[in-house]
Amino acid sequence: MAETELSGAEILVRCLQAEGVKYVFGYPGGAVLNIYDEIHKQDAFKHILVRHEQAAVHAADAYSRATGRVGVALVTSGPGATNAVTGIATAYMDSIPMVVISGQVPTPAIGMDAFQEVDTVGITRPCVKHNFLVKDVHELAATIKKAFYIAATGRPGPVLVDIPKDVTQHLCAFDYPADIRMRSYNPTYKGHSGQIKRAVQMLLEAKRPMIYTGGGVILGNADRQVTELTRLLGYPVTSTLMGLGGYPAPDPLFLGMLGMHGTIEANMAMQHCDVLLAVGARFDDRVIGNPKHFAKEARRIIHIDVDPSSISKRVKVDVPIVGDVAQVLEEIARQIGTGTDRPDQSALKAWWAQIELWRSQDCLKYDRASEMIKPQFVIEKLYEVTGGDAYVTSDVGQHQMWAAQYYKFDKPRRWINSGGLGTMGFGLPAAMGVQLAFPDAMVACVTGEGSIQMNIQELSTCLQEKLPIKVILLNNRYLGMVRQWQEFFYEERYAESYIDALPDFVKLAEAYGHVGMTVEKPQDVEPALRDAFGKHKDRLVFLNFVTDPRENVYPMIPAGKGLSEMILL
Amino acid sequence: MRHIISLLMENEAGALSRVAGLFSARGYNIESLTVAPTEDVTLSRMTIVTRGSNDVVEQITKQLNKLVDVVKVQDLTDGGHIERELMLVKVRAFGEYREEMKRMTDIFRGRVIDVTDKTYTIELTGDGQKLNAFLAALEPDAILETVRTGASGIGRGERVMKI
Ligand SMILES: Cc1ncc(C[n+]2csc(CCOP(=O)(O)OP(=O)(O)O)c2C)c(N)n1
Numbered sequence: 001m002a003e004t005e006l007s008g009a010e011i012l013v014r015c016l017q018a019e020g021v022k023y024v025f026g027y028p029g030g031a032v033l034n035i036y037d038e039i040h041k042q043d044a045f046k047h048i049l050v051r052h053e054q055a056a057v058h059a060a061d062a063y064s065r066a067t068g069r070v071g072v073a074l075v076t077s078g079p080g081a082t083n084a085v086t087g088i089a090t091a092y093m094d095s096i097p098m099v100v101i102s103g104q105v106p107t108p109a110i111g112m113d114a115f116q117e118v119d120t121v122g123i124t125r126p127c128v129k130h131n132f133l134v135k136d137v138h139e140l141a142a143t144i145k146k147a148f149y150i151a152a153t154g155r156p157g158p159v160l161v162d163i164p165k166d167v168t169q170h171l172c173a174f175d176y177p178a179d180i181r182m183r184s185y186n187p188t189y190k191g192h193s194g195q196i197k198r199a200v201q202m203l204l205e206a207k208r209p210m211i212y213t214g215g216g217v218i219l220g221n222a223d224r225q226v227t228e229l230t231r232l233l234g235y236p237v238t239s240t241l242m243g244l245g246g247y248p249a250p251d252p253l254f255l256g257m258l259g260m261h262g263t264i265e266a267n268m269a270m271q272h273c274d275v276l277l278a279v280g281a282r283f284d285d286r287v288i289g290n291p292k293h294f295a296k297e298a299r300r301i302i303h304i305d306v307d308p309s310s311i312s313k314r315v316k317v318d319v320p321i322v323g324d325v326a327q328v329l330e331e332i333a334r335q336i337g338t339g340t341d342r343p344d345q346s347a348l349k350a351w352w353a354q355i356e357l358w359r360s361q362d363c364l365k366y367d368r369a370s371e372m373i374k375p376q377f378v379i380e381k382l383y384e385v386t387g388g389d390a391y392v393t394s395d396v397g398q399h400q401m402w403a404a405q406y407y408k409f410d411k412p413r414r415w416i417n418s419g420g421l422g423t424m425g426f427g428l429p430a431a432m433g434v435q436l437a438f439p440d441a442m443v444a445c446v447t448g449e450g451s452i453q454m455n456i457q458e459l460s461t462c463l464q465e466k467l468p469i470k471v472i473l474l475n476n477r478y479l480g481m482v483r484q485w486q487e488f489f490y491e492e493r494y495a496e497s498y499i500d501a502l503p504d505f506v507k508l509a510e511a512y513g514h515v516g517m518t519v520e521k522p523q524d525v526e527p528a529l530r531d532a533f534g535k536h537k538d539r540l541v542f543l544n545f546v547t548d549p550r551e552n553v554y555p556m557i558p559a560g561k562g563l564s565e566m567i568l569l
Numbered sequence: 570m571r572h573i574i575s576l577l578m579e580n581e582a583g584a585l586s587r588v589a590g591l592f593s594a595r596g597y598n599i600e601s602l603t604v605a606p607t608e609d610v611t612l613s614r615m616t617i618v619t620r621g622s623n624d625v626v627e628q629i630t631k632q633l634n635k636l637v638d639v640v641k642v643q644d645l646t647d648g649g650h651i652e653r654e655l656m657l658v659k660v661r662a663f664g665e666y667r668e669e670m671k672r673m674t675d676i677f678r679g680r681v682i683d684v685t686d687k688t689y690t691i692e693l694t695g696d697g698q699k700l701n702a703f704l705a706a707l708e709p710d711a712i713l714e715t716v717r718t719g720a721s722g723i724g725r726g727e728r729v730m731k732i
Contacts, residue, residue: 121583122586125583125586125587125590126590126594129637130637130638133582133583150637182637183640183732184578184579184637184638184639184640185637307635308631308634308635309628309631309632309634309635312624312627312628313628316624
């Protein structure tokens with residue numbers, strides 16, 4: 001039988017089907033019309049039409065964060081691609097596996113300053129794990145295969161495939177490779193056995209141990225292994241913003257989040273421990289602050305990460321272990337379990353006594369008697385009303401930190417936020433990706449009135465797809481996080497941080513076809529949330545909580561300071 | 570400290586810009602960079618000369634390894650190695666200069682590869698210091714133009730970088 005030849009567009013669609021893609025988030029345009037035409041002819045996957053390409057990428061990204069699968073976005077050339085860049089950089093900074101397909105002008109037009117031409121591969125190079133320009137339809141299928149493989153393996157990340165329009169027209173036989181090998185790309189998964197032995201010994205010798213987990217625990221699906229090892233040892237554990245849910249937050253061994261807005265107990269234990277086990281975390285500036293200050297206290301560090309370049313980048317470590325975090329932790333736990341050595345219980349007891357002393361300062365307390373709605377209170381009520389079982393996406397600012405501090409995540413992949421890039425505008429499109437992945441789940445988007453306006457147009461997509469997201473707007477009328485820095489570090493000169501002329505969010509929600517509510521009194525918070533998740537379960541509800549405009553996020557370590565230099569309430 | 574890093578990478582469009590982009594994005598300095606295909610035309614061999622503390626250079630090699638197109642990375646400075654650089658120098662070669670230039674070229678074991686009434690073009694290979702020494706030995710006024718390739722490096726003895 002003569003092999004039938006398919007167009008590049010059809011090949012692309014077949015590749016996506018072969019990868020088991022369920023949703024493609026995108027926006028059409030000239031360069032991708034052939035692709036759209038093929039998408040139109042099939043129903044193996046669904047295309048979600050967003051209202052701005054940035055949102056397509058965020059939605060694909062969040063779909064990936066919530067499910068662990070590779071998210072897919074599709075944009076046209078030129079402005080479509082440049083609009084996607086913020087989304088790509090967001091995913092890159094948080095190591096999210098994603099494939100972004102961009103249209104490109106036809107190959108003969110490349111370099112001619114053609115209509116809607118930009119050097120997409122050049123523009124995105126610094127913010128992708130890898131990217132490709134497909135110049136020959138014969139390379140298309142193998143390139144898509146590579147893109148998914150690279151995105152999902154090793155330290156994950158976004159991969160962009162730029163496809164010129166003529167390539168989507170050209171014909172060739174379709175053969176999707178079953179697997180792919182690349183001599184230049186071989187991630188290490190199995191940790192070095194000698195180093196693992198040293199780690200075991202070091203962990204058991206600890207007098208003041210500490211376990212510090214990051215986003216790598218979530219990405220590496222190592223939550224069970226972290227939990228088991230921590231409980232086996234009875235050691236204190238903390239998490240970065242990106243690792244929340246990797247260890248159940250309500251558990252007493254959990255000291256809360258660490259870092260710039262971390263708890264006293266987490267930051268102090270981090271600073272004063274003698275053996276630190278770092279798992280899938282990268283000692284970044286928002287976590288340990290100033291590395292010189294961090295290094296003042298002597299401690300031995302074991303660092304497990306799938307990316308060798310994350311190890312000893314900001315902080316020199318004693319036992320580097322490159323490998324899959326789940327596998328390595330499992331091996332460490334196995335060796336401890338089968339060995340005879342046990343942690344030094346009396347030292348551990350003294351260490352916990354010290355930690356409890358720090359914990360007793362109750363650094364997350366806030367004024368519960370206030371007549372104004374306190375933002376922390378809204379998050380606590382959200383936690384209660386949803387039984388801790390919601391997917392929570394957030395934007396960037398104070399509301400993000402309060403969500404991280406007060407919603408006690410006890411499962412991985414429930415807390416979806418832009419940690420590395422800190423992208424305002426992430427929350428709502430992210431909630432779309434999550435809600436599509438889990439149509440029956442409760443999905444809340446915690447946001448600020450600044451952030452929500454950065455991608456508010458997506459309320460329209462939400463209506464089209466009937467996504468019953470609950471928008472939890474903590475409306476303080478300020479770019480709150482900016483205001484907080486101005487209050488602390490710029491003698492209260494509030495330059496451009498007050499947002500005047502806010503829209504009537506209730507009317508706005510209604511205009512988009514959704515339910516809107518404004519809540520102004522503390523006693524109305526819980527009933528409003530109950531209505532949103534109860535009576536209006538199947539609708540998108542936009543809850544405009546008018547909160548205390550002057551509330552700050554505590555504790556706070558000023559930028560460039562050390563972990564023990566916190567500003568407290 | 571000065572480090573000389575060798576890498577093998579896929580001979581693909583854009584691979585060079587990934588390496589160059591990495592250095593600029595992370596603020597690493599490049600003293601020189603040379604690249605050309607190897608006997609296996611699907612591979613390019615690159616030599617990068619950089620400066621930095623050991624920690625920085627360790628990061629550089631890790632980051633280079635992380636690039637998807639890079640097949641192998643070696644810090645040649647870690648062991649015995651040889652490096653060579655090619656320089657072409659166009660000098661004034663009339664009057665008193667003519668004899669002097671020929672003599673200096675011989676002393677440094679260079680070759681005159683192009684001649685006019687007024688100029689010589691001299692080819693010289695060696696490590697960077699030798700090339701610097703040659704330039705320093707010439708009358709500054711006599712130098713019309715220089716072009717250097719940057720260092721290429723290879724391990725000493727049986728040390729081999731191959732895939
Ligand atoms: C796209 C983008 N622009 C600017 C910033 C800088 N920034 C960080 S937090 C913040 C204020 C956010 O205000 P809002 O969304 O109202 O949240 P709040 O802090 O008040 O909770 C700004 C402007 C950013 N993170 N992202």
